Amino acid sequence: MENRNIVIVLGIIVVILAVVLSLFIFNVNPLDPYKDVDADYVFAPIGGEKVRFTGTYMGPDEGLFNFDQNRGVIKVGNSYAIINTDKVQGMEGKTVTVEGYFVNDKTDATTVPIDDEYVTGENFCIENVVT
Secondary structure (H helix, E strand, C coil): CHHHHHHHHHHHHHHHHHHHHHHHHCCCCCCCCCEECCHHHHHCCCCCCEEEEEEEEEEECCCCCCCCCCEEEEEECCEEEEEEHHHHCCCCCCEEEEEEEECCCHHHCEEEEECCEEEEEEEEEEEEECC
């Protein structure tokens, strides 16, 4: 009976070590609430899901109702995120990594003018600016 218990304990230890090793190898932090996403996700996001992405902050949009320049655009590949500019002031033209959540899903896109063109993107709430 003792040998069986030893084998069970060793089996459990091996499984735990395998899980920890796989998290380390695949660079997964189970305590990180943010999911890394790309341009495809930014194009068609899931509302309310905590995500992290990197893009170029294009600056405040040129919309008539954006007179206080409080709304801006981050370009991620060929997709756009419409943001509040409070946390990215002075970072125009720079690559930024932001953490937060999309307010809605793809059905509620916003179109704004910027750099002599109109872009359509989802509203994103920035919780943290990583870079």
